[in-house]
Structures are given as structure tokens and as C-alpha cells.
Amino acid sequence: MTLVAPAPGARPSPPAPAPARRALRALSPYGYIAPFFTLFAAFGLFPLLYTAYISFYKVELQTPGDKLWRGWSNYTAVFDDPFFWTALRNTFTLGALSTIPQLMLALGLAHLLNYKLRGRTLFRTVMLLPYATSVAAATLVFAQLFGHDFGLVNYALSLVGIGPVDWQTGTWTSQTAVSCIVIWRWTGYNALIFLAGMQSIPADLYEAAEMDGASRWRQFFHVTLPGLRPTIVFAVIMSTIGATQLFGEPLLFEGSASGGISHQYQTLGLYMYEQGWSFFHLGRAAAIAWVMFLLILLLVGLNALLTRRRPAKETAR
Amino acid sequence: MHIARAARSNLVRLGAVTLASVLLAACGSGSTGTGQSNGEVTLSIDLFGTFGFKEAGLYKEYEKLHPNITIKQTDTEQEQNYWKSLQTRLAGGGGLADIQGVEIGRITSVAQLQSDKFEDLDAYGAAKLKKNFTASKWGAATAKNGAVVGLGTDNGPEAMCYRTDLLKKAGLPTDRDELAKRWATWQGYIDLGRQYKKNAPGKSAWIDSVRSIYTNVAGQSKERYYDPSGKLIWETSPTVRQAWDLSVEAAHAGLSGSLDQWSPSWNQAFAAGSFATLPCPAWMLGYIKGQAGKSGAGKWDVAKLPGRAGNWGGSYLSIPRMSPHKKEAYELIKWLTAPEQQTKLFQKVGNFPSSIPAIEKVADTKDPYFSNAPIGRLFGTAAEQAPVQILGVNDQDVQEQIAKALFEVERKGTSSSAAWGNARKGVQNAIG
Numbered sequence: 001m002t003l004v005a006p007a008p009g010a011r012p013s014p015p016a017p018a019p020a021r022r023a024l025r026a027l028s029p030y031g032y033i034a035p036f037f038t039l040f041a042a043f044g045l046f047p048l049l050y051t052a053y054i055s056f057y058k059v060e061l062q063t064p065g066d067k068l069w070r071g072w073s074n075y076t077a078v079f080d081d082p083f084f085w086t087a088l089r090n091t092f093t094l095g096a097l098s099t100i101p102q103l104m105l106a107l108g109l110a111h112l113l114n115y116k117l118r119g120r121t122l123f124r125t126v127m128l129l130p131y132a133t134s135v136a137a138a139t140l141v142f143a144q145l146f147g148h149d150f151g152l153v154n155y156a157l158s159l160v161g162i163g164p165v166d167w168q169t170g171t172w173t174s175q176t177a178v179s180c181i182v183i184w185r186w187t188g189y190n191a192l193i194f195l196a197g198m199q200s201i202p203a204d205l206y207e208a209a210e211m212d213g214a215s216r217w218r219q220f221f222h223v224t225l226p227g228l229r230p231t232i233v234f235a236v237i238m239s240t241i242g243a244t245q246l247f248g249e250p251l252l253f254e255g256s257a258s259g260g261i262s263h264q265y266q267t268l269g270l271y272m273y274e275q276g277w278s279f280f281h282l283g284r285a286a287a288i289a290w291v292m293f294l295l296i297l298l299l300v301g302l303n304a305l306l307t308r309r310r311p312a313k314e315t316a317r
Numbered sequence: 318m319h320i321a322r323a324a325r326s327n328l329v330r331l332g333a334v335t336l337a338s339v340l341l342a343a344c345g346s347g348s349t350g351t352g353q354s355n356g357e358v359t360l361s362i363d364l365f366g367t368f369g370f371k372e373a374g375l376y377k378e379y380e381k382l383h384p385n386i387t388i389k390q391t392d393t394e395q396e397q398n399y400w401k402s403l404q405t406r407l408a409g410g411g412g413l414a415d416i417q418g419v420e421i422g423r424i425t426s427v428a429q430l431q432s433d434k435f436e437d438l439d440a441y442g443a444a445k446l447k448k449n450f451t452a453s454k455w456g457a458a459t460a461k462n463g464a465v466v467g468l469g470t471d472n473g474p475e476a477m478c479y480r481t482d483l484l485k486k487a488g489l490p491t492d493r494d495e496l497a498k499r500w501a502t503w504q505g506y507i508d509l510g511r512q513y514k515k516n517a518p519g520k521s522a523w524i525d526s527v528r529s530i531y532t533n534v535a536g537q538s539k540e541r542y543y544d545p546s547g548k549l550i551w552e553t554s555p556t557v558r559q560a561w562d563l564s565v566e567a568a569h570a571g572l573s574g575s576l577d578q579w580s581p582s583w584n585q586a587f588a589a590g591s592f593a594t595l596p597c598p599a600w601m602l603g604y605i606k607g608q609a610g611k612s613g614a615g616k617w618d619v620a621k622l623p624g625r626a627g628n629w630g631g632s633y634l635s636i637p638r639m640s641p642h643k644k645e646a647y648e649l650i651k652w653l654t655a656p657e658q659q660t661k662l663f664q665k666v667g668n669f670p671s672s673i674p675a676i677e678k679v680a681d682t683k684d685p686y687f688s689n690a691p692i693g694r695l696f697g698t699a700a701e702q703a704p705v706q707i708l709g710v711n712d713q714d715v716q717e718q719i720a721k722a723l724f725e726v727e728r729k730g731t732s733s734s735a736a737w738g739n740a741r742k743g744v745q746n747a748i749g
Contacts, residue, residue, distance in 0.1 A: 061405065061408050062430050064408050082742065083746065149585075166728070258721070261724045262729070275746070277401055278747075279747045279749060281749045
């Protein structure tokens with residue numbers, strides 16, 4: 001960053017820089033960003049384009065050399081496959097099941113942590129622990145907890161007289177179980193982000209509210225929430241991206257790429273992985289990857305439209 | 318201009334260096350890193366499930382015979398996961414072991430689609446070994462051009478393993494000959510299960526999962542998923558239908574423990590005594606011992622399987638083209654699959670030999686863990702009478718999808734016809 005051209009007001013240094021040095025200065029920023037773009041070209045752009053290319057071929061992992069032109073049929077096969085629609089639906093329901101409670105919990109926790117508490121730092125650190133745990137370790141532990149015959153959750157439920165719940169094969173039960181893992185891992189992380197947002201809200205706003213006789217609840221709704229708006233938007237966007245990419249938890253929950261025996265918690269990511277790395281249909285998987293890519297673009301576009309309309313409405317108010 | 322060009326070429330050089338270092342880093346992870354100084358060779362062998370070589374002490378024995386060889390084994394419990402990672406590494410061309418295990422349900426796929434990726438063992442003189450092996454075992458690993466892509470390890474002749482203590486508590490006979498008579502047919506087996514259920518001790522099930530019934534019945538006929546011309550016929554195959562119907566009947570009668578085979582809860586169930594019977598190919602004996610542990614000794618017994626004789630599983634050892642120690646690897650697999658070692662393996666671990674002289678040698682073997690059942694004779698007869706099955710490229714995938722659909726029937730109460738539909742969709746997806 002020291003190589004930035006001298007500011008306009010600065011006096012030129014006595015010996016005028018040689019043209020070579022000036023050229024180097026002009027070009028060096030490109031040198032600095034080159035590593036990223038080289039990496040991006042090799043591991044981002046090239047795979048993206050190559051994926052598009054092979055999505056029109058029949059390519060099998062066992063015989064990657066034999067490509068067979070398929071035209072659009074990889075894409076039509078995706079839309080004709082009922083499991084694709086199941087996976088699409090699961091991605092949305094799992095996303096809702098995990099994101100909404102997670103953000104609400106995080107907001108509540110952040111609010112509590114914002115008070116002056118004894119051992120606040122300890123609590124804040126503890127909150128981040130699940131986030132620091134690996135997906136695999138967390139999921140394997142949760143899979144044991146939700147075990148059908150020997151699981152702790154079913155044992156606890158049996159104490160209050162609720163019969164064994166099948167946390168694996170039911171659609172809602174299994175999705176709840178998988179969501180629990182996601183919620184457990186990410187709530188603390190989001191709580192800390194909310195907390196940071198809350199601490200940037202000026203204290204005099206609260207003082208003024210208190211002087212006006214606002215209760216803690218009213219303060220939360222009328223001072224904290226509006227002040228947190230940008231943070232909440234950020235957290236919602238990040239969690240939405242996380243939810244569309246949900247993969248590790250459902251894959252490891254029962255250790256199968258099909259997301260349960262009836263595909264009941266198979267997400268889109270898992271569906272693509274199953275086609276590519278369980279059935280070895282790389283062409284099909286590439287087509288799914290592109291469908292997912294376009295789908296995410298669509299979602300992001302919608303999101304942008306919504307957030308752009310928001311302020312307009314507010315100024316009108 | 319001249320100067321500007323110099324700067325640009327500097328930039329280009331910078332970019333090139335970055336790219337090169339990235340690419341070099343990417344290539345660096347390919348080799349398996351087996352040292353080879355002064356004749357010392359480390360052979361890596363990558364397997365799934367329980368091959369039993371290590372457990373039977375065969376590696377140690379070989380290392381003693383060949384002091385310059387060190388053997389390193391890696392192992393994946395589930396064959397499905399193993400196959401996935403093997404295929405990924407074959408496609409990527411790196412990270413392969415000197416010796417790779419191949420399941421019998423996959424050997425046709427290797428012989429027909431990937432014989433260019435594995436050594437033709439004929440080049441090392443494997444033809445001389447042909448007379449040692451049963452014709453079907455040898456034939457399945459032979460490619461169309463005559464290349465031999467693997468040497469057979471064990472076979473999977475089937476029998477029925479059962480818990481004598483549980484059967485006794487339920488008031489059923491425990492003698493293996495009498496039981497064999499009672500469950501001479503699969504129908505008889507299911508009827509006996511209904512009797513067991515009436516007095517079942519501690520909520521235990523008759524069978525671990527209907528998948529056990531399915532795979533074993535499907536292993537009893539010559540034609541299963543493919544016809545002799547290599548056409549996929551599983552949907553109309555009478556064998557598949559019969560195996561399916563029997564499994565559904567057992568599921569509806571509530572005889573199954575609905576355990577997902579190879580899952581942790583299935584493993585726990587062995588020690589907990591959650592089921593009374595388990596159709597078992599020979600290699601399952603080692604698995605039972607491992608899971609049920611010492612406390613299970615003497616509680617288990619083995620009897621003849623209902624229906625006809627059949628085969629489930631069995632494996633091969635193959636050498637990838639990429640292996641840097643092909644010659645040494647061939648010597649090792651030749652030794653491991655030789656009659657003497659196959660005999661030892663059966664006596665110590667229970668994997669039934671695919672080698673003819675070894676089958677003759679183990680005829681009198683009895684297993685104290687399984688109440689001194691004459692396992693040599695039981696499995697020997699089954700191996701002799703088992704049909705030579707027609708194998709196909711996607712055998713394992715078809716089987717996996719059907720088993721998954723059956724699991725829906727027993728675990729969720731899905732109707733037979735709906736589950737059959739799911740199996741069809743699953744197979745379509747898997748085979749594509």
C-alpha cells in the first residue's frame with residue numbers, strides 16, 4: 001500500500017522519478033492483485049466454464065475419457081427427476097427451519113449479552129465454541145444423540161412418556177434434527193455479530209428512551225431493532241447463502257449422499273454430489289451445478305430488488 | 318515504449334511465477350510417497366470391510382519371509398464409500414495404493430470398463446494360477462480381451478447364523494439340523510419367525526433387517542439383475558420379485574429389527590442381542606465376532622440357509638497401473654490368495670476360500686465361537702451348490718437401490734408398490 005501514487009497536494013520529490021519507476025508504480029497494483037486473479041482463474045473461472053462444457057456431455061467418472069454429446073438432455077433429465085424437486089423443496093424447508101430460529105435465538109442472546117453481566121467475556125467466548133467445532137465432529141455427535149434405539153434425545157423423551165421418535169426416516173423429524181445441528185453451530189456466531197451491531201448503537205438513544213419512560217421491551221423494539229437493521233440484513237443474507245449451500249450436516253447425519261432413505265432431507269448440494277460422486281454421472285452433476293448457479297443468481301437478484309425498494313418506501317412514509 | 322514493455326514483461330513474469338507455483342503445489346499431492354532405498358519396499362494395500370489379512374497375521378508372516386518388504390494397510394468400513402474414493406482416485410490418477418481390493422459386485426465393472434487402469438496379471442504369469450480357482454471366480458475377473466484384472470480372495474457362500482440363547486428363551490429348537498429342517502424354505506423361516514415373535518425375549522427381533530433376506534435370496538439364483546447377454550432385466554426378474562416379496566412379508570409381519578446394515582446402530586445391536594437370526598455369508602462370521610465380542614462366544618451357531626445354496630460377496634485384489642511396485646505387489650497378492658493362506662484365513666477369520674485346494678483343506682473346520690458348528694462342511698456344501706451367477710456392470714448399484722426401498726417398507730411402512738416405484742426411480746438415477 002506504500003506504493004500508492006503521491007497525493008495531489010504533495011510536493012514532488014526533488015529527483016523526478018525515472019519513467020521506468022513510474023511505469024512500475026502504475027502497474028504494480030496489478031501485480032498485487034494477480035495472485036488472487038490467477039487463483040480465481042484456475043480454481044473459479046476455469047471450473048465454471050468447464051462445468052458448463054461438460055454439462056452437455058455424458059461423462060462418467062469411471063471412464064472420463066469417453067465423452068458423448070447429449071445436448072440439453074442432461075438439463076431436461078434434471079427437471080424430469082422428482083428427486084430434484086424434492087431436493088429443491090428440502091433446501092427451502094431446511095433453510096427456513098434452521099435460519100429463522102437461529103437468527104431469533106441469536107438476537108435474543110445478543111440482547112442478553114449486551115447487559116452488564118458478570119463474566120461477560122466468558123459467555124461471549126463460549127458462544128463462539130460451536131462455530132469453532134468441525135462440522136463432521138458436531139454432526140457425528142448429533143447423529144448419536146438422535147439415534148433411534150440408543151439415542152439420548154429419545155431417552156429423554158421417553159422419561160416424559162413420549163414414544164421413540166424416528167429422527168432419521170420421517171420428513172419433518174429428520175429435517176428438525178439436521179436443523180438442530182445447523183442452529184447449534186451458527187447461533188453463537190450470529191449472536192456475536194448482532195452484539196457488535198448493538199454496541200454501535202449510541203447510548204444516548206437508550207437514555208432518551210428511558211427518560212421518555214420506555215420499558216426494556218419498548219427499547220428493544222424501538223431502539224435496538226431499527227439500529228440493527230444493516231446488521232440484520234447482513235446476517236440474513238449470510239444465513240441464506242449458508243442455507244442454500246447446506247451440505248456437510250445432511251451428508252454426515254446418516255452418512256449417505258441420498259439424504260435419508262426417501263431423500264427426505266437431501267439438499268440441492270447433496271443431490272448434485274450424489275449424482276457426481278455416488279453415481280459417477282459427472283455430466284448430470286455439472287448440469288445440476290449450473291441450474292443451482294442460475295437459481296442462486298435469481299435469488300440474489302430478487303433480494304437486491306427487495307432491498308432497493310425498501311428505502312424508497314421508507315422515504316415515502 | 319521500450320521501458321513500458323519491460324515493465325509489462327515483469328508483470329507477466331510475476332503472473333507466470335504465481336501460476337507455476339500454484340500448479341506445482343497442486344501436482345505435489347499426487348504421489349503416494351513410498352520410499353525405495355536399497356531394496357526396501359513399502360507396499361500399500363487399500364481395502365474395505367474385513368479382509369482379515371491383518372487379523373490373521375498374514376502381513377507379519379510375509380514380512381518375515383521377505384525382510385525387505387513392509388506392508389501398510391488402509392481400510393474403509395463401507396464398500397460404497399471405498400468404491401467412491403477408489404473411482405475418484407482412479408480418475409484423478411493419484412493417491413492409489415499398490416494393491417486395491419475390489420468387491421465381486423464391482424469386478425465386472427472393472428473388467429469391462431477399466432481394464433486399462435489395472436495391470437493385466439497374465440503378464441506376470443497369473444495363468445499358472447488359474448487351475449487353483451473356481452471357474453466362476455476366475456472368469457468374473459477376466460476382461461473381454463483376456464486380461465486378468467484381479468486375483469480372487471474369498472467367496473461368500475451363505476448360511477444362517479443364529480443366537481441359541483435367544484431361540485431357547487423363545488421356546489424354539491436350537492439344534493442346527495432341526496432348524497435347517499424347519500426353515501428348509503424361506504416361507505418356513507418366516508413362519509418360524511412369527512412363532513419367535515410371540516415369545517421374543519426383551520423385544521428382540523427375528524432378523525436384523527429385511528435387507529438380509531433380500532440379498533441372500535437374490536444370491537441364490539443364476540440370473541438376478543442381468544440376462545446372459547448383459548441386458549438389465551431386474552424389473553422382470555423372478556428372483557428379484559421373489560426376494561422382494563419375501564422381504565415385504567417379513568417386514569409386514571414385524572419380524573425385522575429395521576436396522577440399517579453397516580450403520581453404528583446395527584453394530585451396537587450385535588452386542589445388545591437385538592435380533593435372533595442373521596443370514597450370513599462366510600465373511601460375516603468375522604464381522605459378528607468383531608461386533609459381538611468375547612461375550613458373544615458360544616451364544617451363536619450356524620445352520621444351513623433356507624432355500625437353495627447361494628453366494629453373497631467375496632472379493633479380488635488388483636494392482637493399479639499407477640503402482641510403482643507392480644512386481645512386488647503381484648508377488649504379495651499371489652501369496653495372499655494362494656491356497657495355504659486362504660486356508661489360514663478361513664480358520665482364523667472365517668473368510669471362505671475361493672481356491673479349490675483350500676476348500677478341500679478346510680472341510681473339517683469347526684468354530685468354537687459358533688458352538689463348534691462345522692463351518693467347513695456347511696459353507697463348503699453351499700459353495701459347491703451355489704449357482705454361477707451372471708454378473709453385470711451395475712450389480713451393486715441396483716442392489717443398493719432395492720435395499721434402500723425395502724428399508725422404507727420396514728422402517729416407514731411404505732407400501733410395497735410405492736417402494737417398488739422408488740426402487741425403479743433410484744435405479745434409473747443411479748445408472749442414468
